[in-house]
Amino acid sequence: MRARQLAIRNFKTILRDPLSLGLTIGLPSVMLFILQPLQDVDEFFTPTNLAPGIVLFGFVMLMFSSAMILSRDRETALFPRLLTAPLTSGDFLSAYSAPYLVIAVVQAGVIFAMAAVLGLEFEGSAMLVVLIMVSMAVLYVGLGIVLGAVLGVAPISGAYSAVLLLTIFAGTWFDLNQIGGPIQAVEDLLPFVHALDAARDVMTNGAGLGDIASDLTWVLAYTVAVVVVAGAAFRRRLVE
Amino acid sequence: MVSRGESHFGGPAVELNGLSRSFGGSTVVDGLDLSIGPGELFSLLGPNGAGKTTTIRMLCCLLRPTGGTATVMGRDIITDRLAVKRVIAVSPQETAIAEQLNAWENLSLMAALHGVGKAETRRRSGELLDMLALAERASERVKKYSGGMKRRLSIAMALVSEPEVLFLDEPTIGLDPQSRRGMWEHIEQLKGRTTIVLTTHYLEEADSLADRIGIVDQGRLIALGSPAELKRQVGGAQATVVEADNLTDDAISALRGVYPNIRAIDGGVEIEGDDVRLHDIEDCLRPRGVTVRAAYEKHVTLDDVFIELTGKELRE
Ligand SMILES: Nc1ncnc2c1ncn2[C@@H]1O[C@H](COP(=O)(O)OP(=O)(O)OP(=O)(O)O)[C@@H](O)[C@H]1O
Ligand SMILES: [Mg+2]
Numbered sequence: 041m042r043a044r045q046l047a048i049r050n051f052k053t054i055l056r057d058p059l060s061l062g063l064t065i066g067l068p069s070v071m072l073f074i075l076q077p078l079q080d081v082d083e084f085f086t087p088t089n090l091a092p093g094i095v096l097f098g099f100v101m102l103m104f105s106s107a108m109i110l111s112r113d114r115e116t117a118l119f120p121r122l123l124t125a126p127l128t129s130g131d132f133l134s135a136y137s138a139p140y141l142v143i144a145v146v147q148a149g150v151i152f153a154m155a156a157v158l159g160l161e162f163e164g165s166a167m168l169v170v171l172i173m174v175s176m177a178v179l180y181v182g183l184g185i186v187l188g189a190v191l192g193v194a195p196i197s198g199a200y201s202a203v204l205l206l207t208i209f210a211g212t213w214f215d216l217n218q219i220g221g222p223i224q225a226v227e228d229l230l231p232f233v234h235a236l237d238a239a240r241d242v243m244t245n246g247a248g249l250g251d252i253a254s255d256l257t258w259v260l261a262y263t264v265a266v267v268v269v270a271g272a273a274f275r276r277r278l279v280e
Numbered sequence: 281m282v283s284r285g286e287s288h289f290g291g292p293a294v295e296l297n298g299l300s301r302s303f304g305g306s307t308v309v310d311g312l313d314l315s316i317g318p319g320e321l322f323s324l325l326g327p328n329g330a331g332k333t334t335t336i337r338m339l340c341c342l343l344r345p346t347g348g349t350a351t352v353m354g355r356d357i358i359t360d361r362l363a364v365k366r367v368i369a370v371s372p373q374e375t376a377i378a379e380q381l382n383a384w385e386n387l388s389l390m391a392a393l394h395g396v397g398k399a400e401t402r403r404r405s406g407e408l409l410d411m412l413a414l415a416e417r418a419s420e421r422v423k424k425y426s427g428g429m430k431r432r433l434s435i436a437m438a439l440v441s442e443p444e445v446l447f448l449d450e451p452t453i454g455l456d457p458q459s460r461r462g463m464w465e466h467i468e469q470l471k472g473r474t475t476i477v478l479t480t481h482y483l484e485e486a487d488s489l490a491d492r493i494g495i496v497d498q499g500r501l502i503a504l505g506s507p508a509e510l511k512r513q514v515g516g517a518q519a520t521v522v523e524a525d526n527l528t529d530d531a532i533s534a535l536r537g538v539y540p541n542i543r544a545i546d547g548g549v550e551i552e553g554d555d556v557r558l559h560d561i562e563d564c565l566r567p568r569g570v571t572v573r574a575a576y577e578k579h580v581t582l583d584d585v586f587i588e589l590t591g592k593e594l595r596e
Binding site: 041042045046049052053056057116117118120121122123124125126127128278279280 | 337340341342343344361362365366368369370372374375376377378379380381385388389390392393394395421437
C-alpha cells in the first residue's frame with residue numbers, strides 16, 4: 041500500500057518527462073524496422089529472430105532510466121525524507137522497479153506487435169516466451185536499481201555501456217555461434233544469450249519447457265540473484 | 281494509522297542515552313543525555329556545526345549512532361527503526377520536495393507513506409495549503425515555485441501526517457515574516473499534543489515557543505532549562521541600565537554612594553539590585569551636569585545566553 045503510493049510518484053515522475061519515455065519505448069521499434077529489410081541479404085534478420093533481441097535492447101534502456109532516476113533521487117533532499125517513512129527495503133525496491141516493469145511490458149508488447157505485422161512466426165508456447173521476457177525485464181530493471189543504489193549519476197553511463205555491449209554481443213541481431221571464441225565463452229556464462237536462444241527456439245522450432253530448461257535455469261537464477269542484490273543494496277541505503 | 285492520542289506509552293517521548301556520532305576521527309555528537317516529555321516542545325540550539333542536524337538524523341533513523349542510543353516513544357532507534365518511523369515525521373533543514381509533482385500530490389504522497397486515509401489527507405492538505413498561502417497554486421508543479429514557497433511546502437509535508445513526534449530542523453529559515461508568524465501559530469496549536477523537537481537560529485522563536493531549551497556546542501549539551509531559567513542563569517541578579525550623557529568619573533563615584541553595586545558600561549552605568557529608583561539617580565546626577573537619556577530594567581535575551589555560553593567567535 042505504502043509502496044504503491046511511492047511507485048505512483050515514481051511513475052508520475054517518469055511520465056512527466058515524455059521525451060525520454062517516448063524514446064525509450066519508440067527507439068527499439070525503429071531498430072526493428074531498420075534491421076528487418078536486411079533479411080534479403082542474410083536470412084538471420086527475420087522478425088522472429090530480431091524481436092527477442094530488440095526487446096532486450098529496449099530493456100537495457102530501461103535499466104539505464106531506472107538507474108538514473110534512483111541515483112538522481114538519492115542526490116536530492118527528498119530521498120532521506122522518503123527514508124524516514126515507515127517503508128522496508130522491499131517496499132522501496134518494488135516502488136522503484138514497478139513503474140519500469142509496467143513500461144517494459146508496454147515496450148515489449150509494442151515490439152512484438154510490430155514484429156507480428158512484419159511477419160513474426162510463432163510455433164511454440166507464447167507463455168514460455170512471456171516468462172523468459174518478464175524474467176529478463178525484472179533482471180534488467182533490478183540491475184538498474186543496483187546501479188542506481190550504488191553509483192553516482194556519472195559512473196552509471198559507463199556501467200550502462202558495458203551492459204549494452206554484453207547484451208548486443210549476446211546476439212541481439214546476429215547469431216553468437218558465428219562469432220564464437222572468447223566472446224561466446226563469456227556470454228555463455230551470462231543470462232543474455234540464454235534468454236535469446238530459448239525465446240528463438242520456442243518461436244521458431246516450437247521448443248517446449250523441457251527443451252529450454254537449461255537456458256531458462258540460467259535466466260531465472262540470474263534474475264533471482266539480481267533481485268536479492270538489489271534488495272541488499274537498498275537495505276544499505278536505509279541508514280548511513 | 282498514526283494519529284495523536286492513540287499511543288498509551290507512558291515514558292518520555294524521546295530519550296537520548298549517551299548518543300554519539302563521529303565521522304572519520306571527529307566526534308560530532310558527543311554523548312548526549314536527554315529526556316523529552318510527551319507533548320513537550322523542545323528546542324535544540326547551538327552554533328553552526330554544533331551537531332543539531334546530526335542528532336535529528338540519528339533520531340529519525342537516517343544515521344546510525346557510533347555510541348549510545350536513543351528511543352522515540354519507547355522504540356529503539358537502532359533495533360526498532362520501522363516502529364520509530366511509524367510515529368515520527370521530519371521537516372529536514374534542506375527543502376525536500378518532489379519537484380515533478382504539484383503541492384497536492386506532494387502532501388498526499390507523504391500522508392500516504394504514513395498511512396493516512398484519502399479523505400483525511402484531503403482535509404488536512406486543504407488546511408495546510410490555506411495556512412501556508414499555497415492554495416492558489418496548489419495544482420502547479422512545484423519546481424516552478426519560489427524558494428520560500430518550496431520551503432513552506434516542505435514543512436507542510438512533515439505536518440500532514442500529524443505524527444506523535446515531530447522533528448523540525450530550522451523550519452522557518454527563508455520564510456517571510458507573515459509565513460513565519462503563521463508557522464509559529466500552527467506550532468503553538470500542536471504544543472501539548474505533539475512532541476516537537478525544533479532547531480532554530482532565531483532565538484526569539486525558541487524563546488516564545490519552547491517549553492525547554494537545550495544548547496549544544498561541539499556535540500555536547502552545555503545548558504538545559506526553560507527559557508526563563510536559562511536567562512536567570514546567565515543574566516544573574518536583576519539590574520537597571522542607565523544611559524546618560526556627559527557621565528564623569530566623579531558622577532559615577534557620587535552615584536556609587538547611593539548604589540554600591542554599580543559598574544560603568546558603554547554610554548552609561550549598570551546598577552544591580554531590585555530597589556533602584558529613577559528620581560534618586562536624577563537627584564544625584566543632574567547637579568553634576570549629567571543628563572539621563574534613558575533608564576530601564578536590564579533585559580536578558582536568549583541571544584545573550586547563547587553568546588555567553590557558546591562564545592562570540594565564529595568557529596570553523
Ligand atoms: N556525512 C557527514 N560526513 C562528515 N561530516 C559530517 C557529516 N554530516 C555532518 N558532518 C559534520 O558534523 C558537524 C555537525 O554538523 P550538523 O549538520 O549536525 O550541524 P548543525 O548543528 O546542524 O549546524 P547548522 O546550524 O549549520 O545546521 C559538522 O562539522 C559537519 O561538517
Ligand atoms: Mg543543521
